[in-house]
Amino acid sequence: MPDHSQARDNPPEGFRRIDFDRDRPDPTFNSHIGNLYAKRGAKGTRDEFVLGFRVHQHMCNPAGGLHGGMMMTVADLVGTMGGGTLVGLRKFLPTVSMTFDFVAPARVGDWVEGRAEVVRQTRSLLFTDISLTVGEERFLRASQIAKIPSGDGLAFGKARLVRDEKAAVASSPPPQG
Template sequence: MLVDNPPQGFLRIDFDRGLPDPTFNSHVGPLYAKRGEKGTADEFVLGFRVRPHMCNPAGGLHGGMMMTVADLVGTMGAGTLAGIRKFLPTVNMTFDFVAPAKVGDWVEGRAELVRVTRSLIFSTIYLTVGEEKILRASAIAKIPSGEGPAFGKARLERTPA
């Protein structure tokens, strides 16, 4: 069985928060997050170890998995960079598949803010294996008015998996 063995500082994200039924995000993981220095690309990093169930029949990381992770990075990561702790629904995304990843690779995702308006957040997302970019995405997310669900309710486990 493949052991995730995330790099130092990464903690497993508990998207279910003890709920009786798992959410979609729990089915695609396990996923990990690391918080770095504020104001840098490492302020929020999402990571995961490529497992066989995440791959296509050719043995490469499935494009749907890459898009799912990029969507999470584009909302959770860009929201963190912008100081927004609300759930940000995605309104548009485009994807460029740059290179494959394979079972055992450690994939990291980071967001770059392009622009934040009163109601929208624009970001560019990169998924990488080491220094190699494997996916580039462009995202637009809605900033809801008023109160709403906060992504901060997804807990980080305090002991690495």
Template structure:
């Protein structure tokens, strides 16, 4: 297994905090987030290091892994960009697989808000390795009425962050 060695500013997301059993998000591998300046393309960035268990038999990052991460970027990242801390269930997604990623590559995902209505959030999502786009996705997420379920379980594992 390759060390994740995330770039500076990325903190592991603890999806299972306080849960007795791991969730799907934990099983796919360590995922990291970085919060940048509000209003920039780096306001919310998700990242991960490609490990061999994330790859298909041809040695490329599995499409299912790319889709799972894009889904999280669309809902968590898109929600962050519009100021929502609610769980946003995905209603629809489309995916374009543009290029492969390989073991050891650092993949980053960013969301771009296309439109927000009272009940829906439309986003475009891009996964990249360096400057190369490897996946483009389009997502529609439901914005629940009322308070809804919040991201009180998934938190950045700040205790693991290296001191600055």
């Protein structure tokens, strides 16, 4: 289980930890990769939805750079969560296709931010461009196509932003082992 302490991650002001496993008996994949945070800004700005995380050693490859699998996982979440937020969808959007360009490495201690830009939306598909950055330097560019489920679809209601870290830790299941 990830460390739920925000002190270790030291997220910038306005970022709240995402609790992907709220009320689930077993943790999901997203909980195993490390703490992820989100910040909501003014509608129509580049900060309307920002996903962030602190790079830790367990997220890196043997060369010391952020592992490509971690980059792809985060980009996928930025595309579906961020893109969905930008167009007003509160549904789980399954990824249909993604492409990635790895531009530079991120290193242990870096604060990474991910942003999505909606390219196009049809009745059944959402097309986004995604950037992962450290400061102003983009180190990953991705393009994603996500399926917009018909009807109500599976709500994206399990994940929530943690408002009170002490309450989130208290409500977390005890470690297995």
